[in-house]
Amino acid sequence: MEFKESILVEREDVTEQLLPGQLATLHCKHCHTVLGDSLSVCGELPCLESVICLKVTKDVVVSDEMDLGRNGKLANCIFRHLACGKCGRALGKSLMATPPHLATLRSLFLLRKTQVTCYVLDSCAVVKASAVSFRFEPLTEDMDEAKQKFKAHLKAMKKWQANGINSLDK
Incomplete structure (x- = not known):
């Protein structure tokens, strides 16, 4: 959705690249609760269709119970489920223990892209x-x-020093 002449209209599905430094907030698709922002995003995991976040807001509830992935991409992983603290919808997972090929994802938050919307600040x-x-x-x-x-x-500084020129005098 975006504003066109003060009216909120549905935006066409166009793939956008979130550029480094471009600010956006991540929201629950169902209740629009803020889940995080682009400053905490450190990439995406296409095989799980997830956004990888270093941190999330206090409105993301991390389950106390741990679950074991028995098959698929998360086979042999121990993880906690993430849910929206306002509407209770499932949002993703946080991996606690993983095989070596997923080790870099431990203790990070994987938000499923299908459950999240983004508000891009510069384009509103x-x-x-x-x-x-x-x-x-x-x-x-x-x-x-x-x-x-x-x-x-x-190299230029060494040359200046060899010639007796102080670079601060310039």
């Missing part, structure tokens, strides 16, 4: 989380570029 649009890509590009290229710039700057 409410979109289905399933229509948003939460994949983040690796920083290796940016880091390599920054490393090259740093080396060039260091």
Whole structure:
């Protein structure tokens, strides 16, 4: 949904990339309770159609009981169920113990994209989380570029020092 001339209208399903630094809030699809925000999102898990969050709001209830995944993608995983604290609907899982290939997901919150909507702040649009890509590009290229710039700057500073020029005088 989005505002068009002060009227809230249904938004077409268009896949959007949530860009780094773009702010959004995550809401329960059923009661619109705030579950988290884009600052706590650290990616998505396409095989489980889930958004991976470092933290969620206090309105996400983490079950006390642990469950064991017996088959499928979560086979041999011990997890807790997540539910909306307002409407009680199931939202996802938090993995407690996993096989080695899922170790990076331990203690994180996996919110099912089918149960979540996103309010994107800069566009004032409410979109289905399933229509948003939460994949983040690796920083290796940016880091390599920054490393090259740093080396060039260091080389220039050494040259200035060798010539007796103080870079602060410029």
